[in-house]
Amino acid sequence: MCETEQNSDRSAAASPPGRLKKTVVMVGMMGAGKTAVGRALAARLDVPFLDSDAEIEVAANRTIPEIFANEGEAFFRDKESRVIARLLQRPQHGVLSTGGGAFLSATNRQMISLYGVSVWLQADLEVLWNRVRHRDTRPLLRTADPRATLAALYDSRVPLYAKADLAVNSDGQAAIEDMVDRVLAALAARPDVLEPQG
Structure with missing residues (x-):
C-alpha cells in the first residue's frame, strides 16, 4: 500500500x-x-484550534517579544490570563495551545480545570533544547547562556506541569499524527471530556 493510501485510511x-x-x-x-x-x-476532532500567544499578539497588535521588551513579563502574564479566560469560555469547545508559562499561574490552572482539561506534553530537556536552540523567538532565552536558562526554567516548571490532568510523552521521535494518537488515547480515559462516537 502506498503512503498516500495509508494516510487516507488512517x-x-x-x-x-x-x-x-x-x-x-x-x-x-x-x-x-x-x-x-x-x-x-x-x-482530527474537527474543532477550532486556538493559540493563546497568537490571540495576545492580535489583541496587543505587537509580537510577544515586543510585549516583553516594552511592558515586561508581569504585563504579559496579566494579558495572558485574560485571553485564556476568554478562550476557555467560548461556547464551542476546541483545542487551546498555551504559552510555556501559562500553566505556572494558579489562577490559570484553576480556570483550565473549571472549563477544560489540561494535557501536558512531557518532553525532556534535550528534546526541548534541540527544538528551540536555532530560533530567536523566545524572549526568556535571550540570555548569555540560553541552554542554562532553559534548564533552570525546566527544573522550576516541571513540578507545576505535573499538576496537569493528563500527561503525554513527547519524545522527539514520534510524528505529529502519532502524537495526536497518544493524546486521543489519554483523552479516551476521560468520557467527561471526549464523548465517544456512536
Whole structure:
C-alpha cells in the first residue's frame, strides 16, 4: 500500500474520534510541540484550534517579544490570563495551545480545570533544547547562556506541569499524527471530556 493510501485510511479510520465536551488545553515547555500537536488534534476532532500567544499578539497588535521588551513579563502574564479566560469560555469547545508559562499561574490552572482539561506534553530537556536552540523567538532565552536558562526554567516548571490532568510523552521521535494518537488515547480515559462516537 502506498503512503498516500495509508494516510487516507488512517484519516478515515480516525475521523472524528468523538465529540468534545470541554476544551483541551495543551500545556508544557517551549518546544514541547503544543502548537503543532494541538493544531493536528483540532483537525482530527474537527474543532477550532486556538493559540493563546497568537490571540495576545492580535489583541496587543505587537509580537510577544515586543510585549516583553516594552511592558515586561508581569504585563504579559496579566494579558495572558485574560485571553485564556476568554478562550476557555467560548461556547464551542476546541483545542487551546498555551504559552510555556501559562500553566505556572494558579489562577490559570484553576480556570483550565473549571472549563477544560489540561494535557501536558512531557518532553525532556534535550528534546526541548534541540527544538528551540536555532530560533530567536523566545524572549526568556535571550540570555548569555540560553541552554542554562532553559534548564533552570525546566527544573522550576516541571513540578507545576505535573499538576496537569493528563500527561503525554513527547519524545522527539514520534510524528505529529502519532502524537495526536497518544493524546486521543489519554483523552479516551476521560468520557467527561471526549464523548465517544456512536
